[in-house]
Amino acid sequence: GEDVEQSLFLSVREGDSSVINCTYTDSSSTYLYWYKQEPGAGLQLLTYIFSNMDMKQDQRLTVLLNKKDKHLSLRIADTQTGDSAIYFCAEFRDDKIIFGKGTRLHILP
């Protein structure tokens, strides 16, 4: 199929880790992305990973890529209230970005 799949909602307690999972479709995709959209704001490129990498870490963010299973995950350590947003998984395919529907991350006090 053509869809990038991700769960629609995730609730996490403040201070815990958040893990957002995604499956993509094209094993030849060169880049995989995580975009963040805060309420009332545009799309912010959060991080990306090249397809020849298994993991990328950037401060509180860890991206894991399993090419065999076409599975991408985003882990946010020590989740804060400011992390509340919609997170879009996306792949670069045919010179365009193919997005998932987005996962709404809700932070519990």
Next chain:
Amino acid sequence: EAGVTQFPSHSVIEKGQTVTLRCDPISGHDNLYWYRRVMGKEIKFLLHFVKESKQDESGMPNNRFLAERTGGTYSTLKVQPAELEDSGVYFCASSQWMGTQYFGPGTRLTVL
């Protein structure tokens, strides 16, 4: 460096009217893209410019949508006549090379 900007941020029009959205890419970015997200669905690709040329317009929904990028700088997306199903958020993105695209804040279009 200024990011991608879009105007207006929000537009409310009646069915049958015309609306023109504008996107100013990051300076020096030859690649400019339009995407849109209709309620509850994925962000979908509309088209891709390389400088002033349309590289790929496979995502344009129908001939009511017209995109231009005269001079290879800013781009406009005109919807004429607008229909109810055109409501959504229209995003513009630009990139210097194939790969990482930087998105604007989007224009929220509401067709009544």
